[in-house]
Each structure stands twice: as C-alpha cells, then as structure tokens.
Amino acid sequence: MRQSRLFTKTRREAPRDELAKNAQLLIRAGYVHKEMAGVYSYLPLGRRVLENIEKVIRREMDAISGQEIRMATLHPSEPWKQSGGWDNVDVLFKIESRTEKEYALGQSEEEIVTPIAGEYAPSYKDLPLALYQIGQKYRDELRAKSGVLRGREFTMKDMYSFHTSQEDFDAYYEVVKEAYIKIFAECGLVAKVTEASGGSFSEKISYEFMVLTDAGEDTIVYCETCNYCSNVEVTNAKEGDPCPKDGSALKQGIASEVGNVFDLGQKYPKALGFTYKDEEGNDQYPIMGCYGMGITRLMGVVVEALADEKGIVWPESIAPFALHLVNAMPNDSEAVQYADELYDYLTARGTAVLYDDRDVRAGEKFADSDLLGIPNRLVVGKEALAGNSLELVNRATGEVERYTREELFQRYGT
RNA sequence: CGGGGUGUCGUAUACCGGUAGUACGUCUGCUUUGGGAGCAGAUAGACGGAGUUCAAUUCUCCGCACCCCGACCA
Numbered sequence: 001m002r003q004s005r006l007f008t009k010t011r012r013e014a015p016r017d018e019l020a021k022n023a024q025l026l027i028r029a030g031y032v033h034k035e036m037a038g039v040y041s042y043l044p045l046g047r048r049v050l051e052n053i054e055k056v057i058r059r060e061m062d063a064i065s066g067q068e069i070r071m072a073t074l075h076p077s078e079p080w081k082q083s084g085g086w087d088n089v090d091v092l093f094k095i096e097s098r099t100e101k102e103y104a105l106g107q108s109e110e111e112i113v114t115p116i117a118g119e120y121a122p123s124y125k126d127l128p129l130a131l132y133q134i135g136q137k138y139r140d141e142l143r144a145k146s147g148v149l150r151g152r153e154f155t156m157k158d159m160y161s162f163h164t165s166q167e168d169f170d171a172y173y174e175v176v177k178e179a180y181i182k183i184f185a186e187c188g189l190v191a192k193v194t195e196a197s198g199g200s201f202s203e204k205i206s207y208e209f210m211v212l213t214d215a216g217e218d219t220i221v222y223c224e225t226c227n228y229c230s231n232v233e234v235t236n237a238k239e240g241d242p243c244p245k246d247g248s249a250l251k252q253g254i255a256s257e258v259g260n261v262f263d264l265g266q267k268y269p270k271a272l273g274f275t276y277k278d279e280e281g282n283d284q285y286p287i288m289g290c291y292g293m294g295i296t297r298l299m300g301v302v303v304e305a306l307a308d309e310k311g312i313v314w315p316e317s318i319a320p321f322a323l324h325l326v327n328a329m330p331n332d333s334e335a336v337q338y339a340d341e342l343y344d345y346l347t348a349r350g351t352a353v354l355y356d357d358r359d360v361r362a363g364e365k366f367a368d369s370d371l372l373g374i375p376n377r378l379v380v381g382k383e384a385l386a387g388n389s390l391e392l393v394n395r396a397t398g399e400v401e402r403y404t405r406e407e408l409f410q411r412y413g414t
Numbered sequence: 415c416g417g418g419g420u421g422u423c424g425u426a427u428a429c430c431g432g433u434a435g436u437a438c439g440u441c442u443g444c445u446u447u448g449g450g451a452g453c454a455g456a457u458a459g460a461c462g463g464a465g466u467u468c469a470a471u472u473c474u475c476c477g478c479a480c481c482c483c484g485a486c487c488a
Contacts, residue, residue: 012426012438017480018481037479091486137488142485328448329447361450363450368450
C-alpha cells in the first residue's frame with residue numbers, strides 16, 4: 001500500500017480524553033477511531049492487525065478440531081429466557097422492536113450455539129464437538145475503560161465444546177490451553193494461566209489467561225520458579241507469600257485477562273434441551289465448555305506491553321505490514337524510481353509492504369514510521385543509490401542491517 | 415451505579431464578565447529536503463438549555479458527553 005493513498009493520517013498529539021496508552025497510540029497512528037465510550041471503529045491499519053490476529057487464532061483453533069461458524073448477534077429472547085440469562089445477566093443488551101418484540105444482542109453465545117449443536121449432534125458418535133466463531137460482542141458495561149481493553153462492543157473468539165464425559169472435557173481443556181499459550185506467544189505476549197472464580201457464569205472454577213501489564217484490571221500472584229499463578233480474588237495470597245506448589249516467594253502484579261475457559265457442566269444443554277443418545281440408547285446431556293479470547297483486547301494489550309516512547313511495536317505475526325519502505329529522498333527522481341521498483345518487486349511476491357512515497361521530509365517519515373510500529377523499516381537513501389546498500393531497521397531493537405538489493409530480494413522475495 | 419474531574423477551530427492549548435489568541439493540521443505561493451523545515455497569506459472554534467447581568471465562552475443551575483477512582487465484570 002502506498003502511504004500517500006492511505007486515507008488515515010498520523011497525529012502529533014493524543015486526544016485529551018484518552019489516558020490509556022493503547023488508545024492514545026492507536027488513535028495517533030490512525031489504527032482506530034473512537035465512536036463513543038467503549039466503542040471503536042477499526043481503520044485500515046487496525047483492521048489488518050485484527051485480521052492477522054484472527055489468522056493466528058483460526059490456525060490454532062482449526063488445529064484442535066474447532067469448526068468455525070458464524071452465529072447471529074441479534075438474538076431471539078426465548079433461549080435467553082429459557083437459560084435464565086434474560087433476567088440474570090446484567091450486561092445483556094436488550095432491545096425491543098417497534099412491534100414490541102424482544103431481542104438481545106449477543107454478549108456470549110451459549111444460548112445460540114447449544115441448540116445448533118443439539119440439532120446436529122443427536123448421537124454420542126457426534127461428540128466431542130467444538131464450534132467456534134469470531135465476531136462482535138455487546139456488553140452493557142457500567143463503565144467502559146482503558147481504551148480498547150474494556151468496551152461495550154468488541155471482537156471476540158468464542159468456542160464451545162460438548163463432551164460425553166468430564167474426563168473428555170478435562171483432556172480437551174488441556175489441549176485448548178496449549179493452543180492458547182501458543183497464540184499469545186505468537187502475539188509477543190507471555191500469558192499465565194490462573195485459577196479464578198467462575199463469576200455468576202458457572203459454579204465451577206474457571207481459568208483465565210493473564211498478561212502482566214499495568215493497564216490490566218486484575219491482580220494476580222504468581223510464582224517465578226514454577227508455573228503457579230492465581231487471581232487474588234480466589235486465593236487471598238499476596239506478594240511474598242509462599243507458593244503453594246513449591247514454596248518460593250510469590251510475586252504480585254497487575255494483569256489483563258486475554259482469554260478464559262469455563263466448565264459449564266450441563267447447565268445449557270439442560271436449559272435448552274440438548275440431549276444425545278448414548279451407547280445404550282439413553283438420553284444424556286453433554287458436558288459443555290466455553291473458551292473466550294478477546295481479539296480487540298489482545299490488540300490493545302500488545303500495544304500496552306510492547307510499545308516504547310516512540311510508538312507502537314508490533315510483533316511480525318500480527319503487524320499490519322511486514323515492511324515499511326521509506327523513501328527518504330522523495331524529490332530525487334532516481335530515488336523514487338529505485339523505491340518504486342523495490343515496492344513493485346516485493347509486493348508482487350507477496351510481501352505486505354507499506355510504502356511511504358509521500359512528498360514530506362525524511363524526519364517526519366521516520367517519526368511516523370516509529371509511531372506505526374511496523375517491525376522492519378527499509379530505507380532508500382543516498383547510500384542505497386550510491387552503493388546499493390539498503391538500511392533495514394528493526395523497530396523493536398533499533399538494530400540496523402545493510403542489504404544489497406539482491407540480498408533483500410532473497411530475504412523477502414520468495 | 416456512587417464519587418471526582420473536564421468540555422474553546424479538525425487536533426492540542428491560552429486568556430477573559432465587554433474585540434476569543436497561539437501551535438499543529440488543511441489551502442495558496444516561494445524556498446527547503448536523512449529525524450516531525452522556513453517565510454508570507456488564507457481557512458476554521460466557546461457541548462445543549464435555562465438563569466444572573468447593561469453584557470456570559472467566562473458566574474449559577476439542569477441536561478448531555480468524555481475521562482479517572484470505586485463498585486461491577488459472561
């Protein structure tokens with residue numbers, strides 16, 4: 001993409017009504033546009049990041065036998081009344097049509113997915129079954145906060161699994177956990193798995209995937225020598241207390257929940273009438289689990305966790321572009337031709353390149369480049385023209401490598 | 415939902431009970447061109463309503479919006 005045609009522009013200053021680092025940087029760099037408290041639109045750059053996160057998630061969910069579907073977000077009220085959610089889920093947005101028919105906006109999809117699964121899984125032979133989707137969620141939060149981290153509309157991956165036994169569910173939970181850890185690692189984050197309360201959602205314990213960041217809204221204690229980690233809401237432990245697993249002193253920190261898993265038991269199958277026939281021909285309710293992962297929140301947490309004083313720093317896997325090609329001499333026709341050729345060559349071979357071909361000074365381009373956070377910056381300048389030496393700057397480390405055009409084509413051209 | 419705060423050109427800010435100023439942006443022209451250029455000119459603004467007052471962007475009240483703390487958090 002030629003930056004001269006990118007309709008969003010960077011801003012020197014953050015809007016005064018955003019204090020959260022993620023919102024400040026995402027708005028300054030033109031990734032998102034705020035609509036109202038807790039609701040953002042995603043512009044070309046932001047949309048590309050979301051799409052890349054989704055790609056990583058799809059790959060891992062597909063690898064553990066998840067089948068992707070796309071459920072309605074405008075929900076009938078009936079299943080919500082059957083499950084009890086209509087009166088008990090306080091974040092549920094309820095709407096009434098002009099003919100006074102009642103609807104809900106999806107804030108989670110148990111009420112929708114359970115009847116769907118039930119329709120197509122009448123036999124124990126159809127189980128286990130895992131269905132997931134990536135889509136918008138709506139929650140009537142009393143207070144939206146922290147930029148994209150807690151909104152009233154957001155994008156989430158939600159998966160639901162159905163099993164014939166608790167053992168089968170427990171085993172699948174472990175599989176999902178590994179997939180989650182992999183996804184977060186690919187996004188440049190270290191996620192800790194904590195025990196937490198199930199809230200009003202489930203009587204049973206739940207698991208949360210937490211990333212340490214001051215922008216979070218949970219306090220966790222964790223052990224640095226083993227993998228023990230817990231939300232303080234269930235342990236009452238604090239900094240320095242002995243780890244229950246290996247006895248070493250616990251650390252305490254603020255973290256953001258980027259994923260969770262709930263053991264739902266048979267609540268929804270019972271409420272919504274999902275039974276299957278077992279080997280003896282008897283009706284049984286499946287064990288159900290759900291697995292959430294906030295995609296827009298994940299994007300915000302990556303910004304919070306990896307950004308530096310100059311701007312955003314994306315990991316390669318989810319960056320909006322792989323390369324930021326910057327022509328530092330836009331008024332030199334030789335440089336323009338050289339950069340144009342690089343851009344054409346690289347894009348023709350599938351490299352995602354943002355090409356700063358704008359007629360502005362180099363300093364402004366570099367400042368913008370730092371703010372945008374594309375992992376590698378390729379600079380066309382005097383050296384490139386004179387000695388066929390291109391500067392490749394790593395955004396995260398600042399390290400500079402020099403490539404000839406031929407070497408660069410080898411690295412990116414295949 | 416309780417508490418606190420803030421609303422001024424597109425953005426960030428200043429001042430003020432009496433003519434709203436600056437910077438960035440945008441537009442025009444000239445110069446400049448590897449770390450957010452310079453000069454000249456132009457563009458564009460007081461959240462809404464009520465009240466006090468000769469006069470309100472400024473003071474008061476109500477509403478709305480946004481931010482922060484708390485509560486809440488499928």
